[in-house]
Amino acid sequence: MSTESLAYPSSVDGACCAPLVRQALTADEATDLARTLKAIADPARLRLLSLVAAHENGEACVCDLTEPLGLSQPTVSHHLKVLVDAGLLSRDKRGVWAYFALVPGALDSLAAVLSTAGGATGSSATLSSSC
Amino acid sequence: MSTESLAYPSSVDGACCAPLVRQALTADEATDLARTLKAIADPARLRLLSLVAAHENGEACVCDLTEPLGLSQPTVSHHLKVLVDAGLLSRDKRGVWAYFALVPGALDSLAAVLSTAGGATGSSATLSSSC
Numbered sequence: 001m002s003t004e005s006l007a008y009p010s011s012v013d014g015a016c017c018a019p020l021v022r023q024a025l026t027a028d029e030a031t032d033l034a035r036t037l038k039a040i041a042d043p044a045r046l047r048l049l050s051l052v053a054a055h056e057n058g059e060a061c062v063c064d065l066t067e068p069l070g071l072s073q074p075t076v077s078h079h080l081k082v083l084v085d086a087g088l089l090s091r092d093k094r095g096v097w098a099y100f101a102l103v104p105g106a107l108d109s110l111a112a113v114l115s116t117a118g119g120a121t122g123s124s125a126t127l128s129s130s131c
Numbered sequence: 132m133s134t135e136s137l138a139y140p141s142s143v144d145g146a147c148c149a150p151l152v153r154q155a156l157t158a159d160e161a162t163d164l165a166r167t168l169k170a171i172a173d174p175a176r177l178r179l180l181s182l183v184a185a186h187e188n189g190e191a192c193v194c195d196l197t198e199p200l201g202l203s204q205p206t207v208s209h210h211l212k213v214l215v216d217a218g219l220l221s222r223d224k225r226g227v228w229a230y231f232a233l234v235p236g237a238l239d240s241l242a243a244v245l246s247t248a249g250g251a252t253g254s255s256a257t258l259s260s261s262c
Contacts, residue, residue: 020177020180021180021233021238023185025177027178030174030175030177030181033177034172034176037172040168041165043158043162043165044161045165046156046161046164046168047158047161049151049152050151050152050154050156050161053151053153053247054152054153054155102152107152107246108247111243111245111246114238114239114245115239115242116239
């Protein structure tokens, strides 16, 4: 799989206002969405998202993440790269380390596509029609 | 992969109030969540969820789904089974056909785990502590 093919900014944006249960997905939309879901459909990568978000200032370097995950640094770096390529984490190189943070709105866009607009949480009846 | 291992009701329920970016996922929670995400991280299965939801009365049989997807009936049946095993679709056998419908709340629970509950979009200060 090419790393480029995981880039997903336009699909995340486009997904914002079209929950899949309310508007039929086209084949292309389904392919893009599946690609992003594959990036997070992995226990280590889900925990990485969770750990990065919980870290001080919402960012973390590989050095902060290997111990809590119990994985080697190359393995953690690989998972971080998949999440960056999927548009879910940003990467900022500072000195020796790269620091990773959630891309604002990316997980929420994904959540919005999966949501049935209010069933479970009760608050999406107010979903804006212009996002 | 055993089909039993895809069953996910308790995890979907448990996921309701714990967005992964607000509460660190345990290894077990991450494994369960990844399993469900894998079930939907497939273009055909995403389109099936979308088609079933859009169908008359919110339910459809394989006979309704093969043509829009352009896949054979055995292939569509396989994908439907993965979605049923993941707790996302229900299956009701009536006469010759089985009818599939979204399990109420299942996709929303998944969306709730991925949502940052407004963090990234600037409104998370108002997140209720009792969902």
